[in-house]
Amino acid sequence: MAVKGCEEPTGLGYDPKNHRLFSACANKVMTMTDSESGTVVATIPIGNGADGGAFDPATGYAFASNGGDGTVTIAHLDNPNTLTVVQTLPSAVSGRTMILDPVSHNIYVPAAMTKPNPAGRGRPVPLPGTFKVLMFGMKGSRNNEGMRVLLVEDEPNAAHLIAKGLREQTYAIDLATDGDTAIFQVATTDYDAVILDVMLPVKDGFAVCRAIRESGCTVPILMVTARDAVDARIAGLDCGADDYLVKPFDFGELLARLRALIRRGGQPLLPERLTVGALTLNTRSRRVQILQRDVSLTAKEYALLEYLVRRAGDVVTRTDIAEHVWDEHYDPLSNVVDVYVQRLRRKLDPPGGGSLIRTRRGEGYQLIADEPGEAMR
Secondary structure (H helix, E strand, C coil), X not given: CCCCCCCCCEEEEEECCCCEEEEEECCCEEEEEECCCCCEEEEEECCCCEEEEEEECCCCXXXXXXXXXXXXXXXXXXXXXXXXXXXXXXXXXCCCCCEECCCCCEEEEEEEEEECCCCCCCXXXXXXXXXXXXXXXXXXXXXXXXXXXXXXXXXXXXXHHHHHHHHHCCCEEEEECCHHXXXXXXXXXXCCEEEEECCCCCCCHHHHHHHHHHCCCCCCEEEEECCCCHHHHHHHHHCCCCEEEECCCCHHHHHHHHHHHHHHCCCCCCCCEEEECCEEEECCCCEEEECCEEECCCHHHHHHHHHHHHCCCCEECHHHHHHHHCCCCCCCCCCHHHHHHHHHHHHHCCCCCCCCEEEECCCEEEECCCCCXXXXX
């Protein structure tokens, strides 16, 4: 089929559900054509010298191998008439050959793999004619019941040694060598854990970790770095990492930390900023504002308020509050919970107005999720 606007088309694949034909073109575009009418319904830019590719109907991703500039363009079929460029990665050293595994949904492209230099130093020696995985399966396409881990490491020897050791322990290991690639792979693949180096090209590990957490992904992250300063460890944990390992490390310790992270699994993310009506809390700085006015609280007042905010809308009993805010020395016969609730009301509620914290007689307290109004005292 002749494709209008496509010079020297190379077929990438066919979507039987939507009757769409995908082509890579020598004039640096990818086209999506209605196979029934022959109409080009979408055109997107790709790299130079496209001479191969693939389309995965199960995931809706199209790949063009751009032999002219050694890149691979990744696009996604958002709907039958919309094709969107997701990313362009520096992956292929030559074009033409691109293999799609329909079971694992992996994409393989030609690549220059390496082996250690026989002289024991200098740059690694390329091994021609080898392949590497470009895409490591798409979210929802997992068929492997084992543990799948993304290793983000740009130093070739370190990446090789860590990946080899983990594979010997039966982990399925995918590799990313820069920050942008890591973010993309986490967004498109369901990992059990991520091992993330801090010193990366494009985006460093801190930026990658923040981007993953901001996307809502709860995958466990183990940050690995040679920076052993306390400030660096604090920064890594504060940006969303679950654990922090300093190089050089014992491989057994890496395995133990990885097992612990995977056992816990991805926990629900607790946002740094909490908002209920006109009330806002910054859980990192412990800054509290009501109607944009700063409120000064003691440590125990803040702990009580944060617990109520995290349970906003729920009725919480005095026993619930005592178990989460007070320690084992709490006296269940005391009225200390009621005293602290009254302290919060005096500091948060407007004069003559209603209260954010309502009393539910015989039950406990409830932080309402709207503006201060009529309250039950």
